[in-house]
Amino acid sequence: MAETRWLDEQEMAAWRGFVAASNLVARRLEQQLKDEAGLSHPQYEILVHxxxxxxRAMRMTELADRLITSKSGLTYQVAQLEKAGLVGRRSCASDVRGVFAYLTDEGMALLRQAAPGHVAAVREALIDVLDREQLAVLADALGEVASRLR
Structure with a gap:
């Protein structure tokens, strides 16, 4: 059995910083979208994609892949958006098992209304906190992590 490679001080600081920052940013963005648009963050991301x-349409399987979520989780969120008239679903003409989600005009209007506040919250919580060099390092580092985990 391999010996455990415990985190050293620098590694632990990086891990703790990542966990705290990612949770705090996610919480802030979730609250902003709920307060200003009545949407959850996953619902907002569905509208964006x-x-x-x-x-303004995409196969449900492709949408789940892009959002990095389960098909069942996506189905639930799309059903909520569908009830609100923001998204619709239709069958795929070329594949009877395929289902497309599409953005309604109402969904597009809500997205246009919600986007400026969301972008401002993203800037306040993350982007404007860092300088250009830090942003480049962050994008590179997190891109590498995402790449490995996919």
Whole structure:
């Protein structure tokens, strides 16, 4: 059995900083979206991804992959958005098992309304706290982590 490689002081500081910052940023953004748009962060991200897709539609499996979530978790969130009239679902003409989610006009309008406040919150919580060099290091480092875990 391999010996445990315990974290040294620098590694522990990096880990603790990451955990604290990621939780605090996520909490702040979740609250801002709930207060200003009545959306959860995952719901907002669904609207963003659909708005950028051709014809504002995407297969549910692809959307789940992009959002890094389970199909069942995505199905729940899309159902909530569908009840609110922000998203719809339709069958795939070429694959009977395939389902597309699409952004409604109401969903697009809410996204346009919510985006400025969300971007301001992202800036306040993370982007404007760091200088350009720190942002580059952060993007590179977290990109590497995401790449390895995918």
């Amino acid at each position: 659909l708005s950028a897709a051709p014809e």
